[in-house]
Amino acid sequence: MTNNNITSTLTEPKNDNVSIVLSTSSDTISIDTLSLDAQSFKSISSKSPSTINLTFSPTEENSSLSPAKNKKKRNILISIKDKIPNPTDVLRNAKRDIKNFISKDKQRKKENDFLGYYECLNTSELLNPKISLSTARINLHEGESVDEAKRLVITKIKNSPYVENSSIFIIPGKGNHMNSSNNPGILNKSFPDWIKDDSVKHLINGDPVKGDGTYEVFINKIKNNVENLHPNVKDKVLKQWKENAKKDDDIKHKMALAGYYMKGPKENHHEAEIWYKKAEKLGSIEAKLCLGYMHSIGKLSFNPKKAKELFKEVIEKANITDKELARIATRNMALIYHNSHFIKPFEWDNLTKISKLSDLKINKLSKIKLKIAVRWYKKSCDLGDSQSAYNLGLLYESEHGIRKDKSKAELYFKKAVEFDDNNLYAKAKLGRILINKKDTNEKEQGFKMLEETARLGSVMSQTYLGEYYEKEDNYEEAIKFYFKAAKQNRGRYSHIAQYHFKELSKDILESFERDLGYGYIDCVERLRDIN
Known part of the structure; x- marks a missing residue:
């Protein structure tokens, strides 16, 4: 059936897959996952600018299923076929789900993007x-x-x-x-x-x-x-x-x-x-x-080019007379490149830096700016800038940075703490690394860092301590720190703590209720301590 220059074809299920082919005169779409009727399926891909193939099959998590689960899988697929009686409905629903997925995925990326100060x-x-x-x-x-x-x-x-x-x-x-x-x-x-x-x-x-x-x-x-x-x-x-x-x-x-x-x-x-x-x-x-x-x-x-000119002038003059101004201006330069690598990967300055055609990809072009940011961060770090050292640590720690390198991440988190003992973020990151070391002295040093920064209100440290105690099966201490982080309701680490707190507290409270039923009076005091 053809409608508004878009053609859809529904094929019979083969090997427990439902395949839908959409032909369109314009957009090419490539998506990893798609939600349809509360089930997860994949994938959506395009073989050519005018054809979109949608294949619905259970996600990889369910690929190794028992016979009973395989039967359930087939029933799900049959129910999907029943819910899409004609290609018009398939097309309408698929377009809606694709649009929603793209919109939500774009929003998630924006929320996770680096926000330089x-x-x-x-x-x-x-x-x-x-x-x-x-x-x-x-x-x-x-x-x-x-x-x-x-x-x-x-x-x-x-x-x-x-x-x-x-x-x-x-x-x-x-x-x-x-x-x-x-x-x-x-x-x-x-x-x-x-x-x-x-x-x-x-x-x-x-x-x-x-x-x-x-x-x-x-x-x-x-x-x-x-x-x-x-x-x-x-x-x-x-x-x-x-x-x-x-x-x-x-x-x-x-x-x-x-x-x-x-x-x-x-x-x-x-x-x-x-x-x-x-x-x-x-x-x-x-x-x-x-x-x-x-x-x-x-x-x-809003003129990043003019800002860079001014920052460069500050760096040239302040390097001689005022190291603090030079340090701040150098970090600001790094931030301009760090922020802009998300926005304009195809700008001319990036294209002039590629040496082979295979580099003409968004992720490679965006990393050109990121590499320049790293160079400026390192210059600022050489001037003793704690925030630049911390940002470098994050880049080397992340899968999405330049190149994941745990030893370099640790090195720069250490520098950040050396440059500024009040950098609670760097202390939390370094503390978490050290607390998982085999060396007893390093473990103790990391534990002290996390305890100190958690006491000062660091959500990150409170969550890391919760994770540490949970791993050590000390659930009472874990739940205390998860609760402290969760109640602050401050961003990603609070959300992680809220999840763990919910799961752990449910089990612990059930256990304490049983203890109380058996007459163990001290569990009342322990519950009060947790609160």
Whole structure:
């Protein structure tokens, strides 16, 4: 049957498979798994741009089945055939499931994508404390529905780091921006309700800073002395700052004004740019760093190329005079490449770097940028940057990094801890590696790291300790740490802990109830300790 240039054919089951062939004049589709009527099947592939083959068969997990299960498998396949009486229904349902799968898979990838935190530093003596901001960028201009956009934002807030003065700069769009629901600005209007969600409202410090189609959400909001003043007094202070900033050689008031405006809504960002540029002309390296930071996240125009130019200038000048600024700028350079490798694998700069035709693949092209990011991370690491060392550890630890290398991952996590003893993430990662070593001293060192960081509130460490105790069959201790991590409801590790807590607590409570029934009074105290 042909409908809208798409042809479908249903063949009789052969070898317990149901095969459907769809012919279309346009898209090529390749998917690993497909859900149909709550059963898992595979696969969808394309032999040519005009033909799509859909083969439904049980997933690999069920491939080695007993005769009884094989009979059940055949019954499932027969029931599928009964549920698709004509090709039109097959086509309609398959198209729907394919669309849903692609949409959900794309959303999962976006939620798991690296979210780099660009940093700037403004140490004008008039600002107390100094402005040190670490900000990540989320752009919601890829046609997300309201539910998809909300889930993405909530996921990123929950996974935001426990570092002082971090924020997320979110661009939901406004006015003529049309999302998938064809309602202008609906994401922008919906955003204030998202951050009231019970799962994230405890992670947000203060009200978001609203701009023109943007919001900046502070995870740990910085407040300087001007913000804490009464409005009438603040106006007088700002007026005095402006008067002094007009003097040709006064850098500190120019930087203070720029810092104040940079933290405000979008309409103030142009003022920040003006004063930073004036300070830059007077030789301020910090002003260059802050301008690069603003271009990196979109507080000014989103311009990674301009940001890289500014960061390179900071690195060249600060390497001699200010190692801290050089370290931050070098890490920011790495972050630009690390973030962009997800977005534009086919851009011209990547294509010029391939040496053979077999490299013309998305995963290989995207790793070109990742390799450049690694080079910049290593330069920043040489300057003693803990965050760069930690990011390198993650890249070598992951299957999706440059090349998985456990020894290098351990090396860089160690460096991250050496550079900054307060890097709880690096300590948790290193602690987990050491606690699984055979050497007694290393195991003890890893255990101390995990206990220390878990006590300070690290969800990652609490989950790792839960896993360790569960492996050692010490279920009471395991459930204590899983509960601590689970109740924080903060991102991936909380979710892992919630799952383990649910499974373990069910078994333990049943066991304690039996003990109580037998008259073992001490189990009441043990239950109270777990709570």
